[in-house]
Amino acid sequence: MANLSVLFVKEKVINQSEKLQKLRAKAQKLVKRGLDQHVKLAVTGLSKSGKTAFITSFIHHLTQPKSKLPFFSLQQQERFIAGKLVGQDDLSVASFDYGNALNQLQLGKWPASTNRLNTLRLNIKYKPNSGLRAHLTDVSTLTIDIFDYPGEWLLDLTMLDESFLAWNNRQFALLKEQPRAAHSETFINKLSQFDWAQEVDFDQLKQFAHEYRDLLLIFKNQCQLTQLQPGRLIMPGELEDAPITHFFPIPEIDEQTLLSAPENSYLATLKTRYEQYKKDVVKTFYSNFFGGFDRQIILVDLLGALDKGRDALVEQSDVLKSLLKHFDYGKNNFLSRLFSPKIDKILFAANKVDHLSVEHHKDLALLLNNLVLDAQNELNYQGVMVETMAMSSVKATKQVQVKESGEILNCIYGKSIESEQLLTYLPAQPPMRLLPPEQWPKNGFNFPSFYPMLNAQHQLEHVRLDHVIEYLIGDKVL
Ligand SMILES: Nc1nc2c(ncn2[C@@H]2O[C@H](COP(=O)(O)OP(=O)(O)OP(=O)(O)O)[C@@H](O)[C@H]2O)c(=O)[nH]1
Numbered sequence: 001m002a003n004l005s006v007l008f009v010k011e012k013v014i015n016q017s018e019k020l021q022k023l024r025a026k027a028q029k030l031v032k033r034g035l036d037q038h039v040k041l042a043v044t045g046l047s048k049s050g051k052t053a054f055i056t057s058f059i060h061h062l063t064q065p066k067s068k069l070p071f072f073s074l075q076q077q078e079r080f081i082a083g084k085l086v087g088q089d090d091l092s093v094a095s096f097d098y099g100n101a102l103n104q105l106q107l108g109k110w111p112a113s114t115n116r117l118n119t120l121r122l123n124i125k126y127k128p129n130s131g132l133r134a135h136l137t138d139v140s141t142l143t144i145d146i147f148d149y150p151g152e153w154l155l156d157l158t159m160l161d162e163s164f165l166a167w168n169n170r171q172f173a174l175l176k177e178q179p180r181a182a183h184s185e186t187f188i189n190k191l192s193q194f195d196w197a198q199e200v201d202f203d204q205l206k207q208f209a210h211e212y213r214d215l216l217l218i219f220k221n222q223c224q225l226t227q228l229q230p231g232r233l234i235m236p237g238e239l240e241d242a243p244i245t246h247f248f249p250i251p252e253i254d255e256q257t258l259l260s261a262p263e264n265s266y267l268a269t270l271k272t273r274y275e276q277y278k279k280d281v282v283k284t285f286y287s288n289f290f291g292g293f294d295r296q297i298i299l300v301d302l303l304g305a306l307d308k309g310r311d312a313l314v315e316q317s318d319v320l321k322s323l324l325k326h327f328d329y330g331k332n333n334f335l336s337r338l339f340s341p342k343i344d345k346i347l348f349a350a351n352k353v354d355h356l357s358v359e360h361h362k363d364l365a366l367l368l369n370n371l372v373l374d375a376q377n378e379l380n381y382q383g384v385m386v387e388t389m390a391m392s393s394v395k396a397t398k399q400v401q402v403k404e405s406g407e408i409l410n411c412i413y414g415k416s417i418e419s420e421q422l423l424t425y426l427p428a429q430p431p432m433r434l435l436p437p438e439q440w441p442k443n444g445f446n447f448p449s450f451y452p453m454l455n456a457q458h459q460l461e462h463v464r465l466d467h468v469i470e471y472l473i474g475d476k477v478l
Pocket residue numbers: 045046047048049050051052053054110111112113114115149150151152351352353354355391392393394395396397449450
C-alpha cells in the first residue's frame with residue numbers, strides 16, 4: 001500500500017513538472033517574442049535622392065552571408081546569422097520589387113524612378129550577446145519595416161500647414177523668380193489676362209493644369225528644383241489625370257477676392273480642389289503611412305544641388321527642414337515604444353559621395369552638417385540623437401591616382417551617364433559650408449553622374465553603408 005501511494009505521488013510530481021516545463025516554455029516564447037525587436041525605418045528623401053538604391057543595397061548587404069559590413073557590430077562580432085525578406089505586414093500596399101531593383105544594379109543600371117507606394121519587411125536573425133535576451137535564447141530576430149514611395153509625394157506634406165491663399169501666393173511668387181521665370185513667362189501672361197471670377201469651364205481648367213504640370217516637369221528635370229506641388233500632378237500614381245490634381249497657382253489674390261468669388265467660379269473651384277487634395281490625398285497618405293517610425297535616414301543629394309547652383313542648394317535644405325515638422329521625434333520609453341513610437345535617432349546622409357575623391361568625403365558631410373545645423377539643435381533639444389554622414393549605397397566609381405606634371409591627382413573612374421563613356425575625372429572639392437553668393441564659384445560646380453560599378457568579383461560595393469546600418473539599428477541587436 002505504502003509503495004503504491006509513493007508511486008502515485010511520484011506520478012503527480014512528474015505530471016506537475018511536465019506542466020511546469022510546458023508553462024516555462026510558453027512563457028519563454030512570449031518573452032522571446034516581446035524581446036524580439038521591431039523597427040519601422042523611415043527612408044526619407046526628395047525625388048532622386050537615392051531612396052530606392054539605398055533600400056535595395058540595404059536589403060542586399062543584410063541578406064548576403066559574405067557582405068562586407070565591417071563596421072556593423074553583428075558582423076564584427078560574428079553574431080550575424082542571416083537576413084531574409086519575409087511577408088510584409090500591410091497587405092494593401094504593393095511589395096517592394098527587390099528582385100528587379102537588384103537585377104538592374106547588377107547589370108550596371110540604376111533602378112527606375114518609383115511611381116507608387118510599396119513596402120517590405122526584412123528579418124535579421126542574430127546571436128544576442130547581452131542582457132535578458134542572451135539568457136533566454138540563442139537566436140533573436142530583428143524585424144525591419146520600410147516603405148518606398150515617389151519623392152514628389154513627400155513634398156506635398158508641407159501643404160498641410162498652408163491655406164489655399166498662402167499656398168497660391170507663395171507658389172505664384174516662385175513662378176516669377178529665377179530660374180523658374182525663364183520658363184514660365186508665357187504661362188504667367190496667360191494667367192494674368194484671365195478672369196478667375198467667371199464660371200468655371202472644367203476643360204479649360206484641365207488645360208491650365210496640364211500646362212502647369214509641364215512647367216513642373218521642366219523645373220524638376222532641367223532646373224533640379226524641389227518645391228514642386230502638387231506632387232501628384234507630376235507623379236500621379238493611381239491618380240493619373242484625376243480632377244483632384246487639377247489645380248495650380250494663379251496671380252496673387254487677397255482674402256476679400258477669395259471670399260467674394262462665386263461658388264461656381266474658377267477661383268472657388270481651385271480652392272475646393274486644393275482643400276480636397278490636402279484632405280483626400282496628402283492627409284490620407286500621411287496618416288496611413290507616415291506614423292509609428294522609430295528611426296529615420298534622410299538621404300540628401302547635395303552634389304546634384306551644388307551642380308544646379310546656390311538657389312537649388314538653399315531650396316533643397318529649406319524643403320528638407322520644413323518636412324521634419326511632419327514626423328514625430330522624441331525619446332522613447334517602454335510604453336511609447338509599444339503604443340506611439342517616436343523617432344529617437346535620425347541620420348542625415350549626404351548620398352553619392354563616391355562622386356568625390358576620398359580626401360573630400362568629409363567636406364560633403366561638413367556641408368550637410370552646416371545646412372541642417374539649426375534643425376539638429378532643435379532635435380537634440382527634444383532628446384533625439386542626430387548624426388551626419390557622407391555615404392554611398394552603391395558605388396559607381398573607383399578611386400584612381402593620375403600623375404600630371406609630376407603631381408599626383410586623386411581622381412575617380414567610372415562610366416559616365418552623360419557620355420556613356422568610361423572616364424577618369426578629377427572632381428572639385430565641395431564647399432564645407434553654404435557659401436555666400438559672392439563666394440560662389442563663377443562657373444559653378446560640375447559633378448558628373450555614373451552608372452553603378454561592380455567590383456572584380458561582380459559584387460556591389462558601398463561607401464560607409466556599414467556605418468549607416470550600425471547607427472540605425474546597431475543598438476537594437478545587442
Ligand atoms: N553614385 C551614386 N549614385 C546614386 C546612388 N544612389 C542613387 N544614385 C543616383 O541617383 C539616382 C536616383 O536614385 P533612386 O534610388 O532612384 O532615387 P529615389 O530617391 O528612389 O528617387 P524617386 O523614386 O524618383 O523618388 C540614380 O538613378 C543614380 O543616378 C549611390 O549610392 N551612388
